[in-house]
Structures are given as C-alpha cells and as structure tokens.
Amino acid sequence: MIIQETTLVTLNSRNITHYESLGYFIPKYKDNFYRQKVKKGTKIKVKVSDLMKGSSKVKVLCKCDMCGKEKLIVFNTIKEKYICQKCNNNLPSFRENQIQKVSGINNIKWNWNLTDKERKIRHCIPGIKKFRREVLKRDNHTCQCCGSKDYLQAHHINNFSDFKEQRTDVDNGITLCFDCHKGKNGIHSLFGSFTTLEDLKIFLKRKTGRTFLDKL
Numbered sequence: 001m002i003i004q005e006t007t008l009v010t011l012n013s014r015n016i017t018h019y020e021s022l023g024y025f026i027p028k029y030k031d032n033f034y035r036q037k038v039k040k041g042t043k044i045k046v047k048v049s050d051l052m053k054g055s056s057k058v059k060v061l062c063k064c065d066m067c068g069k070e071k072l073i074v075f076n077t078i079k080e081k082y083i084c085q086k087c088n089n090n091l092p093s094f095r096e097n098q099i100q101k102v103s104g105i106n107n108i109k110w111n112w113n114l115t116d117k118e119r120k121i122r123h124c125i126p127g128i129k130k131f132r133r134e135v136l137k138r139d140n141h142t143c144q145c146c147g148s149k150d151y152l153q154a155h156h157i158n159n160f161s162d163f164k165e166q167r168t169d170v171d172n173g174i175t176l177c178f179d180c181h182k183g184k185n186g187i188h189s190l191f192g193s194f195t196t197l198e199d200l201k202i203f204l205k206r207k208t209g210r211t212f213l214d215k216l
Helices: 016-021 085-089 092-102 116-121 128-138 187-191 197-208
Strands: 006-010 043-047 059-063 070-074 152-156 173-177
Touching: 128 152, 128 173, 187 197
Parallel strands: none
Antiparallel strands: 006 043, 059 070, 152 173
C-alpha cells in the first residue's frame, strides 16, 4: 500500500490543467506578448492521491502488504495492493506459473520423439545399470577426457533418446566425470541433451587435442 501522502511533481503541458482543476496554485509569468506561461522545470507539492494517473513517473513510498518492507515505486506501476518481488515469488500462484513455463512441452529440452511410457520410465530400463557399470569398468574408472577418477558417469555417445537400439550397448558408452559430462563446460552444456558421436569427437578435440579416442 502507498504510505507517502505528498510528493513533488514537475509541471508540463499535459498536467497543468489537471492540477489547476483540483485547486492547486500554478505559478505563472507573462511573456513579452502578455501570455501566461509556466517556467520550465517548475515543481509543486501535491497529494499522492491527486497524482495524474497514466502519465506520472513520480516514485512514491510503498509498504509491502505481506512483509511490510518499504520501497520507492513508480506511481504508474502500483496496483490496488503492493507486494514486493520477494513475497510475490513465494506466492503459490507465481510458483505454479513458473513451473508451467519450464515443464512439459514448454521445456526447451522436450523430446517429441518419446512416448508417454518412455517419459515415465526415463532411464529406468532393463540393463541400464549394467550398462553404466560395464562402461566404467572397461574405462578403468577413469574419465576419458580429463583423466579424473572422481564423480564418474557413463555418457551415451549416441544419445539415449534418439538411438534406442544403442541404449544398453557398452560400445555406445564412454566414461566422463561430472564436470566433463554435465558441468558448466561439459559436453551437454556445450552441445545440448541430444549429442552424437560427432559431437563427442569435437568435444574431445577441444578438451584434449585428440580428434577421437582409439575405440571411437
């Protein structure tokens, strides 16, 4: 809610008539042709409730109706109730709206090639755990990009979604650490979710200088 009672406004050709009609004194002077004018930049004190809606850019002090935090807000943007950004983000309706924006078909990673059943089970298919275990064992539990032995993961060379027949094929797997796999500069960060053999070759070339690993 607005807690400030009065404020200063700069007079201009659009608001002079408005404030004159409300009884405010408008300081004027006569030019050489005896015409009444208002000096550019003239300001007057008015009640916040009398501010001209739709054209005023004046900031007024408001208090959040939920937490009581005070902040200067542009008058034009104030609605019947004022709720600060932090409180607004905690509203159930806001959170649900944000979730809807990034979930389902609204998600940039949505794969139209998957069936509803495949989306439900995702990577929980028969043989996937064995696939991961065998890939790490074959690669001597070592990241094939940077040589790390920590936080290892089995990466599908040809992605899981598009190459269904290769999902549990150990030859379609390679051991990468988390940083090289899903980290900020990992293969999925650079090439997206649906990577291929060619993407992996380019990635390894950038990281290690090698065009590809011997087994690829």
